[in-house]
Amino acid sequence: MEPILECRAISKWYGAKLALDRLDLTIPRGRIIRLLGPNGSGKSTLIKLCNGLLTPTGGELLIGGKAVGLETKKIVSYLPERTYLNSWMRVHELIAFFKDFYADFNESRAYDMLSRLSINPKDRLKTMSKGTKEKVQLILVMSRDSQLYLLDEPIGGVDPATRDYILNTILSNYNENATIIISTHLIADIEQILDDVIFVNQGHIVLTASVDEIREQKGMSVDALFREEFKC
Amino acid sequence: MLGKLIRYEISATGRLFLPFYGALIVFALINKLFFSFDTPVPDFIANVTMATYIIIIVAIVVLTYLVMIQRFYKNLLSDEGYLMFTLPVKSWQHIASKLVVAVMWTILSLLVTLFTIFLMVFNSEMIPHIQELVAEVQQEFAPLNHAAIVSLFLQLSVTALISSVATILMIYTSIAIGHLFGKHRVLASFGAFLGINFAIQSASSLFMAFIMPSTIEKLDEFDGAFVEIMNLLQGLFQISNVINILLCAVFFLVTSYILQKKLNLE
Numbered sequence: 001m002e003p004i005l006e007c008r009a010i011s012k013w014y015g016a017k018l019a020l021d022r023l024d025l026t027i028p029r030g031r032i033i034r035l036l037g038p039n040g041s042g043k044s045t046l047i048k049l050c051n052g053l054l055t056p057t058g059g060e061l062l063i064g065g066k067a068v069g070l071e072t073k074k075i076v077s078y079l080p081e082r083t084y085l086n087s088w089m090r091v092h093e094l095i096a097f098f099k100d101f102y103a104d105f106n107e108s109r110a111y112d113m114l115s116r117l118s119i120n121p122k123d124r125l126k127t128m129s130k131g132t133k134e135k136v137q138l139i140l141v142m143s144r145d146s147q148l149y150l151l152d153e154p155i156g157g158v159d160p161a162t163r164d165y166i167l168n169t170i171l172s173n174y175n176e177n178a179t180i181i182i183s184t185h186l187i188a189d190i191e192q193i194l195d196d197v198i199f200v201n202q203g204h205i206v207l208t209a210s211v212d213e214i215r216e217q218k219g220m221s222v223d224a225l226f227r228e229e230f231k232c
Numbered sequence: 233m234l235g236k237l238i239r240y241e242i243s244a245t246g247r248l249f250l251p252f253y254g255a256l257i258v259f260a261l262i263n264k265l266f267f268s269f270d271t272p273v274p275d276f277i278a279n280v281t282m283a284t285y286i287i288i289i290v291a292i293v294v295l296t297y298l299v300m301i302q303r304f305y306k307n308l309l310s311d312e313g314y315l316m317f318t319l320p321v322k323s324w325q326h327i328a329s330k331l332v333v334a335v336m337w338t339i340l341s342l343l344v345t346l347f348t349i350f351l352m353v354f355n356s357e358m359i360p361h362i363q364e365l366v367a368e369v370q371q372e373f374a375p376l377n378h379a380a381i382v383s384l385f386l387q388l389s390v391t392a393l394i395s396s397v398a399t400i401l402m403i404y405t406s407i408a409i410g411h412l413f414g415k416h417r418v419l420a421s422f423g424a425f426l427g428i429n430f431a432i433q434s435a436s437s438l439f440m441a442f443i444m445p446s447t448i449e450k451l452d453e454f455d456g457a458f459v460e461i462m463n464l465l466q467g468l469f470q471i472s473n474v475i476n477i478l479l480c481a482v483f484f485l486v487t488s489y490i491l492q493k494k495l496n497l498e
Contacts, residue, residue, distance in 0.1 A: 015414040051318050053497040073320040084314035086244065100236050101319045 002065045004029045004148050004179045005050065010059035012045050012203075019045040021203040022059065029147070030176050032193055034222065035183040037200035038230050043183045044081060046200070047150045051078045063148060074103065077146035081153040081183075083133055085125055091136055092121040098140050110143035113169060117162060131158050138166055142173055149180040167193060197222050199229060233321045237329035242336075244307070245299055249337055252292050253344045259285040260348035268355065285348075292341050300334045300400055305407050305421075313497050323491040327404060327484065334400050335393070384462060391469045391476075398476040401483035402428055408490040432479070 005027040012020040020042045027033060035043050048054040049061055052068040063072040085094060091114065098105045114121055117135055125133055138154055158166065170180065171193055182190065197214065199207040206229065209217075214225055263285055266278045308316055308326055316326060406428060410421025 048497065053314060053317055053495065055493065055495055070320055070322060073318055076318070078314075078318050080314045082311055082314065084311050086312060086315075088244075088247070097240065100240075101233070101321070 001029055003027055004064055005181075006060075006062040006065075007046075008060040008062075010046075010049065010061050011057045012042075012049060012054060013057045018203055020049075020056075023203070023205060025198070025205060025208075027179060027181070029179055031195045032170075032174070032180045033182070033196045033198060034190065034194045035181055035198050035200060036222070036226055037206075041200045042203045043200055044152055047078070047152050047181070047183060050148075050150055051076060075147040077141050077144040077149045079137055079141040079149075079151045079154050083125075083130075083137070085133075085137060085140075087126040088124060090122055090124050091119060094125070094136070094140060095121070098143070102144055104145040106143050106145060109173065110139055113139045113143065116165065131162070134158055135162060135166070142166075142169055145175060145178075147175075147178050149178065151180065151182045151184075153184055154182060191222055194222070199226070201230065234325045234329060237321060237325055238332055241303070241329050241333040245303060245333060245337060248295065248299055249292075249341070252288060252295060253340075256285065256288045256292065256344060256348050257351070259288060260351045264352045267352070289345055292345070296334075296338055296341050299337065300330075301403060301407070303334070304330055304404050305418075308491070309407065309411050309417075309497065317495065317497070323495075324484070324488040326491065327487050330404070331397065331400055335397060338396055338400075339393075380462075384466070387466060387469050391473055394473050394476045394480070398479045398483070401480050401487065402432075404487045405483040408487045411490060411496070412494055436475075 003026045005025070007023050007025040009022040009024060010020055011018070011022050023042075023046070035046070037043050045054065049056055050063060050068065052073065061068055064075060066072050089097070095107060095110050098110075099107050111121065114136075117139070119128075119132060119136060119139075125136065128136070134154075135158060138151075138158075141149065141151070154166075167190060174180070184190065191211065194211045196208065196210050198205060211222060214220065214222055218225055220228070259281055262281050263278075266281065306312060308330075317323075403425065406425035407421045409424035410417045410419075413420040
């Protein structure tokens, strides 16, 4: 089966600053992958390129064998690292919005998750705490039956109990052929659900390995390896 | 998908416009009430409500432009763009949906304002006056038949519509060009707007310099013949339409190209 994501010598410059340096990367379907790296290493840049929010300076990026565009947006579910929803909209209006535009949106799953997390669908985003807003965003994104999920810092502002619930949700909604790429600093929390780890630093991929390999070969957790690789 | 985008655009902007329309109608009614009292209302109060009415009209004009700019910049090219540009729709559909709705509010603002003026000044005593006015206009336009007046009015509306579409697209293009810059994007957008404006102004004054002298000569020859002035005006409308339609096409293509091929959200 063709890989879900393929980067061929992808480069991104911001003015005179190099964010990604001729990066090559192939990600197969059906994996849960952790994207790791210090601040400013290029993680968000890579994710934004996959969504077409940034235009690469050079190279080629394919999702499911297609260049980023209308067709790839149908199969990619993206959670940005910022609040990106209209704050004046009510939660049920946002659900209607997602349902309208994404054919793969599962409305009843979204309402289930909302009620489990006791979020009132009639509330406006404006009146919610930062953590609750993040929950709503995550619920919307995870209620799609996508082939590629790109989660950029998804659980930063969320309390530990909700975090557990969300991780379980990610796992239970996980379609065997879908790939999830999570970029986060909160390390130990999600180690048990990961298949692979990609270390990024200064626009380069430093290491691609499965979590089992890291444990067997290096005899340490991903967390410990990260601290060693990126020691300040 | 375009229909859905338009629907969401209307609901996102309607909540801003409708309260102003409502307020305008309320103040028009209050003014009308004051006009109709037998014993006049103290000047002070009548002045305040009239001034408020006019301020609301000014606010609606400002709002129309502000929303036009804000919806394009904020909804597409700032944080909200993260949502809009991950939707499976084409870039040109974003531009088209924003444009259609901006034009819609421009027309609606005009209609609502005209309606409130009518609301205020109209009463049964005016019917004879209006009939007089209609008769006068008819006499003035006597050389033209009914159909010609209607067609002139329609042409005027079409020309106004096309030129407002061109203005809106010019604003979008300026914002899109500003987006090409790494820093100071708002400033760059403003600069792009001034630049485009300057280019168009220069081109049109150059054009006028060639056309106008002969036109003015012709006007002298006309000797004030109404029909011929009308014909001349219609000719000018048509030229302006053709130029504006070309500008619209260029603006739309440039904006669409930038959003599709040069997008770099911060």
